[in-house]
Amino acid sequence: xxxxTDQLDRTFAALADPTRRAILARLTAGEASVTELxxxxxxxxxxxxxxxxxxxxxxxxxxxxxRQWRPARLEAGPLKEVAEWTERYRRFWEESYDRLDQYLDxxxxxxxxxxxxxxx
Amino acid sequence: xxxxTDQLDRTFAALADPTRRAILARLTAGEASVTELxxxxxxxxxxxxxxxxxxxxxxxxxxxxxRQWRPARLEAGPLKEVAEWTERYRRFWEESYDRLDQYLDxxxxxxxxxxxxxxx
Numbered sequence: 001x002x003x004x005t006d007q008l009d010r011t012f013a014a015l016a017d018p019t020r021r022a023i024l025a026r027l028t029a030g031e032a033s034v035t036e037l038x039x040x041x042x043x044x045x046x047x048x049x050x051x052x053x054x055x056x057x058x059x060x061x062x063x064x065x066x067r068q069w070r071p072a073r074l075e076a077g078p079l080k081e082v083a084e085w086t087e088r089y090r091r092f093w094e095e096s097y098d099r100l101d102q103y104l105d106x107x108x109x110x111x112x113x114x115x116x117x118x119x120x
Numbered sequence: 121x122x123x124x125t126d127q128l129d130r131t132f133a134a135l136a137d138p139t140r141r142a143i144l145a146r147l148t149a150g151e152a153s154v155t156e157l158x159x160x161x162x163x164x165x166x167x168x169x170x171x172x173x174x175x176x177x178x179x180x181x182x183x184x185x186x187r188q189w190r191p192a193r194l195e196a197g198p199l200k201e202v203a204e205w206t207e208r209y210r211r212f213w214e215e216s217y218d219r220l221d222q223y224l225d226x227x228x229x230x231x232x233x234x235x236x237x238x239x240x
Contacts (some may be wrong), residue, residue, distance in 0.1 A: 005138045012136035021205075028212065043173075076212035078198045083206045085141075090203070092148065092196035 007059070008085060011078040014058035019043070020051050024060060027074040037072065098099075127179070131198040134178035139163070140171050144180060144194060150183075151193040188214060 014020055023037055024036045052072055055061040063070045099107045134140055143157055157225040158168045172192055179198045183190045 006143070008135050012132045016129050016132035016136060018129060021128070024209070040181055070156060074209075076209045076216060079206050079209045080213040083203065083210070086199050086203045086206060087147070089144070089194075089196045089199045092194055093200040093203075096196060099187070 007078060008081060010058040011060065011082055014054050014060055015082075017054075020055055022049075023051060023055065023072075024074060027061065027072060031071040031073040033069055033071050062094070129196060129230050130178040131180065131202055134180055135202075137171070139175075140175055143168075143171060143175065143192075147181065147192060148192040151191040153189055153191050157192065160168060 019041060022041065026032060026037060026040070034045055034048050034052065037052070038045050041048065052061060052063070055072075056063060059075055061072045062075050063072050137230055139161060146152060146157060146160070154165050154168050154172065157172070158165050161168065172181060172183070175192075176183060181192045182195050183192050215225065
């Protein structure tokens with residue numbers, strides 16, 4: 001396997017939490033401190049810090065070096081890997097929607113005549 | 121939030137394991153029994169069954185009803201959600217690659233002259 005397996009493991013694990021996904025969404029608007037991030041979630045600073053550590057280990061955020069004010073900023077590189085991994089399955093979800101469409105057509109008695117103008 | 125949060129939690133958590141991702145990759149070639157899935161991974165049947173349960177709860181596979189031979193098959197619908205979620209971050213990873221390109225150009229002293237034909 002040529003895929004960076006450990007990286008994908010860390011990325012997917014980091015994304016499996018709604019608060020961490022919400023933090024990433026917040027960071028699309030620009031960098032933010034722990035205090036700023038804690039506010040909308042009504043979470044304690046240590047709880048937010050813990051989430052940030054998971055995101056940082058996954059490479060999804062980077063943090064400033066300043067000791068007191070260490071703003072977090074989005075690092076979207078690992079999400080490119082997720083997109084590439086997921087893309088390989090595109091034809092399978094598209095096929096399943098095609099099959100659903102076909103099934104709904106059949107249920108409605110339109111079957112293969114749909115769009116060929118012979119009926120109606 | 122309009123997103124199916126719990127579904128995404130389950131999907132990302134299920135994908136955070138290389139064996140489960142490899143099982144999904146195997147199922148792109150068609151449905152397979154637990155025994156068939158266990159072989160390439162040199163895993164016990166209970167270990168494979170456990171992974172299948174996680175994938176099934178996440179809606180990433182479906183299993184046949186037959187008691188002894190319950191073939192698993194890929195259900196790619198949740199991966200469409202992952203693709204859609206990830207897509208919202210595309211401009212951020214593209215921007216970071218653009219910045220990297222720009223930086224490399226600057227390092228090589230090409231700056232803004234790149235491609236305009238004035239140099240060389």
